[in-house]
Amino acid sequence: MTSLNPIERCALIDLTDLPRVGFRGLDAAQWLTASGYSLPEAPNRAVLCGDGTLVARLSQTEYFLLGSLSDRGQRLASEEAGWVLGEERNYLLPRQDSHAWLQLSGKHVAEVMAKICGVDLRAEAFPVGSVAQTSVARLNVIVINAGSAELAKFHLLCDRASLEYFQAAVLDAMGEFGGVPVALDNLLG
Amino acid sequence: MKIMNCPLNGPRNISEFTYGGEFKVMPDPATCSDAEWADYVFNSDNEAGVVREWWMHNASSYWFLAERHTVTDQIIRTFDAKEVFNQRVEFKAHEEGVA
Numbered sequence A: 001m002t003s004l005n006p007i008e009r010c011a012l013i014d015l016t017d018l019p020r021v022g023f024r025g026l027d028a029a030q031w032l033t034a035s036g037y038s039l040p041e042a043p044n045r046a047v048l049c050g051d052g053t054l055v056a057r058l059s060q061t062e063y064f065l066l067g068s069l070s071d072r073g074q075r076l077a078s079e080e081a082g083w084v085l086g087e088e089r090n091y092l093l094p095r096q097d098s099h100a101w102l103q104l105s106g107k108h109v110a111e112v113m114a115k116i117c118g119v120d121l122r123a124e125a126f127p128v129g130s131v132a133q134t135s136v137a138r139l140n141v142i143v144i145n146a147g148s149a150e151l152a153k154f155h156l157l158c159d160r161a162s163l164e165y166f167q168a169a170v171l172d173a174m175g176e177f178g179g180v181p182v183a184l185d186n187l188l189g
Numbered sequence B: 001m002k003i004m005n006c007p008l009n010g011p012r013n014i015s016e017f018t019y020g021g022e023f024k025v026m027p028d029p030a031t032c033s034d035a036e037w038a039d040y041v042f043n044s045d046n047e048a049g050v051v052r053e054w055w056m057h058n059a060s061s062y063w064f065l066a067e068r069h070t071v072t073d074q075i076i077r078t079f080d081a082k083e084v085f086n087q088r089v090e091f092k093a094h095e096e097g098v099a
Helices: A028-034 A074-081 A109-116 A159-176 B036-042
Strands: A011-014 A021-024 A047-049 A053-059 A062-066 A091-094 A097-107 A131-136 A139-144 A154-157 A178-183 B003-006 B010-013 B017-022 B048-057 B061-071 B074-078
Touching: A011 A074, A011 A159, A021 A074, A028 A062, A053 A139, A062 A074, A091 A139, A097 A109, A097 A159, A109 A154, A131 B061, A139 A159, A154 A159, A159 A178, B003 B061
Parallel strands: A011 A178
Antiparallel strands: A011 A097, A021 A062, A021 A091, A047 A053, A053 A062, A097 A154, A131 A139, A139 A154, B003 B010, B017 B048, B048 B061, B061 B074
């Protein structure tokens, strides 16, 4: 085995306990921009905001926000807690209980995904900032390439009630690459 | 596996899609007859040839339209519903009570 640590080789981390939230509507982009978030230019793209919040655009008018590790998602949690429906056509989509959130990282991410997903997720076809809403291990999953120069990394968002099954399916696919589950504390430091 | 081109997500396995029925123009519910409305809601033309249909991409819950040949099963093109629905439809309740 190589000298890489598990996160750099092949690791699965359960981020489900961190805050995440969605917004949708014709005024959602305007509202999010005014609130200080950077937004992707096109559907099925994602951008990282300065504070570490990841914003994925799922359609012309829908956004999925993943909390930052630096504040453990507190900014998004307070965004959701303080939400009041106003005149604007911008609607809150609670995502905490609908989606589970996993992070698959390491140099084998594309090879692992190739075993359980029909879409080409290799770096040349699915570069950093890409989003794929597709079928993974027979579940509907949102795949976000949130990698960096140092670390290849996918976020996987699936039906929360199916987390136990999905985690087992991904870990099974990771087996041949020496993949292991890693505790969230290793990211939070 | 058959591949369908989703207007939002690109080419995907056909197993990622759900068929949503024939595309039909809705008669005005305020002025049409009960027979016209029942025809719109319940009946299908079931044509042999190129038809317009609703399809949904499951993973993104995105509904779109497709033109498909029902004999050869060839998908001719897929497109966003905005191409057809380009203005808001207002629904008004019946002014008199329904018998």
